[in-house]
Amino acid sequence: MMFADGEKKGTRQRLLESAAAIFTEKGYANSSVAEICERAGANIASVNYHFRSKDALYRSVLQFTCEQAEQFYPFPSVFEEKPEDRLYRLILALLQRILSSEMAGSFYTLIAKEMAEPTLASAGIISREIARHQALMREVIRDICGHEIDEELLLRLHFSILSQCLFISYNEKGRQHHLQKNPIQFKDAEIFARHITDFSLAGMRSCCSLSGDLS
Amino acid sequence: MMFADGEKKGTRQRLLESAAAIFTEKGYANSSVAEICERAGANIASVNYHFRSKDALYRSVLQFTCEQAEQFYPFPSVFEEKPEDRLYRLILALLQRILSSEMAGSFYTLIAKEMAEPTLASAGIISREIARHQALMREVIRDICGHEIDEELLLRLHFSILSQCLFISYNEKGRQHHLQKNPIQFKDAEIFARHITDFSLAGMRSCCSLSGDLS
């Protein structure tokens, strides 16, 4: 059922947004169906009515936040300018997807939580989406390092870049609590993207030439 | 009551080890006292007898795994060889602490989980230990980049290195499930440490000279 702008959102949609926010904040295990319904102003039975189970709701949330992220902060297309700029744009989009408060929840924060404490429920969509992003990233890395790059090295470079990006999601009460004085905000996205890009560009080039020298 | 080496361990110790393993595997919220006791071959009330609560048990596990890590894989002392080698040793020790299967659980995996989904119970020991490791890392970075390095940049460099190390802990069912074909094993620690070191050394130097150029 679709609503025109300004019309009242349906219960299903409100549940989706409420759940997205709460799962993003607390993770799957620490979120209760009751709390999600309460924040959505819906009946406690509505989750099971609309989604069959908490588990299925979670999967719907992954789908929903994934689409939202794609819509708000699309990844740069492959056919663009210099690879260095594409890398920056790719990293920036990732950070924005994590730090933005415009969306109901953050798909990539959920992904980061899934890495730490996987919910078997997630398998499908997360793997698919990561693969999609990975393909873009590998393309960029190849453009920078040369297409003859070793597969193992490619995996590791992707790993190094991705880990820095997802680590950004451990904000507020997690990393910030132990490491950071001030929480990282959306407006810092560009600065951090710049840093990660520069850091990683140098890292990539160095690793490639080392590897090249050896072979 | 004291036991000679090799003799049967006391219940408290078995609980500690069982809990370390289970918390490391599943995280705090997904672990149940019943399961911990069962694996330890202990009565379900024994957690309360020995530790007062699940929460306090968790804190004891943090303490225990922290000490174990320090004992098995100590960080390199400050008074050592070249800074580049010290960086490598620092990173290697971290990866070993995460990947080793010799210990009952992994303190740094618990830290990584705490970053993703913080348990307020953790505050003390984790902050303290992170600060300790951070101090060592900052010292190395300063030795490499020069002691006049900007504080903001120092924070970001530490962030970039640490994120790669902790991300290694998202193994088995997490990252591995979505990213990796094969789980990372203890024997890979040196390879990965080498990679992260090289990648980060280049990143650091590049960021420093960029920063230096600007000033």
Place this chain on the structure above:
Amino acid sequence: MMFADGEKKGTRQRLLESAAAIFTEKGYANSSVAEICERAGANIASVNYHFRSKDALYRSVLQFTCEQAEQFYPFPSVFEEKPEDRLYRLILALLQRILSSEMAGSFYTLIAKEMAEPTLASAGIISREIARHQALMREVIRDICGHEIDEELLLRLHFSILSQCLFISYNEKGRQHHLQKNPIQFKDAEIFARHITDFSLAGMRSCCSLSGDLS
């Protein structure tokens, strides 16, 4: 969902009545949620569904029995006959509230138990209701002893009267067991009210004139 008179009561109401009876009989600490649910023919989780906790159920029971008492045996209005008769009616109403078996539980028996072993949960409603009854009682005492009566004396007279009334609640297995051959029943209420009134009237007058002589 509404029920016509005589129709089956809702679970919430059955829980309230069951809890009122059991708390009145055994006190808070000796009553278990399981027993309350069993007597109400309800699931053990229903207390939490309807009242959130045993504690909150207890507060609801205080409220419920208080209203019931007020409805069944209202205190005499201030604008009545001679003060001596008002005193009698006030005391009688109190005893009836304690001894009646028409109501699910006895608010004033709960109050008496709270005096002996206070539950911090009770504070609000009990203090309020006691203050209400105290105001009525002080008014009567003043009418009998003269309005210039000393505040200290007023407190003590109220104390002497109230203590006799509440002591009546230590019935069945308490006082009766040690002091009384036969339990005091509802039909004895008038006899006892008569006794306490006469005893206290004489006491009040004597204390007042003694006090008057001194001044």
Place this chain on the structure above:
Amino acid sequence: MMFADGEKKGTRQRLLESAAAIFTEKGYANSSVAEICERAGANIASVNYHFRSKDALYRSVLQFTCEQAEQFYPFPSVFEEKPEDRLYRLILALLQRILSSEMAGSFYTLIAKEMAEPTLASAGIISREIARHQALMREVIRDICGHEIDEELLLRLHFSILSQCLFISYNEKGRQHHLQKNPIQFKDAEIFARHITDFSLAGMRSCCSLSGDLS
């Protein structure tokens, strides 16, 4: 086992005193064996070792506090002065037994709690001791009202006096919390005894003459 003055008290004695204090403060149900042992500086198994069970410890505490009360504040012998003075002394001794802080616990406070929430464990000693005090009280009442007094009336007069005395024990957190501004202290015992005596003397005389008139 007896100890000379100044010698270290045995565990059994320390348990008795600790239990007396805690039972007096919280009542049987709200006191835990663990807390009693802790306050006594004894092992948690010591209660069962020395007394067989919590229940048996409680009975020992009743016995112990009863003897202590008798020793510190003996009731006036029957062969004394005027009945009015004897009544005063009887009431005063009761209040002192309740309010004194010299003793490890208060037998009469325990009695008052037993009235509100009887522990079947208590039966024996409490009935016996109450009967003893009742006999003294009845003797006094008879001396004042005349020995031909009606048995029913005698019971009621005893009831009226005793209820006022025991009500004093609902101190600190109970009655005081709802009724009293300041807690009643040991030094107030005489004032209260005076009040209860005067109040009750007048009540008794009035009830007797009323009863006499009727007959």
Place this chain on the structure above:
DNA sequence: TATGAATGAGGTTTCATTCAT
């Protein structure tokens, strides 16, 4: 004589889910 360790029964509470309307 005494104790630290351990236990089992039972308590309250949480929670996802199902039922009946």
Place this chain on the structure above:
DNA sequence: GATGAATGAAACCTCATTCAT
């Protein structure tokens, strides 16, 4: 299409008691 009531399983915790030394 939606909901308030109800439920069963399982979680954590408390506690008096017992065991083994």
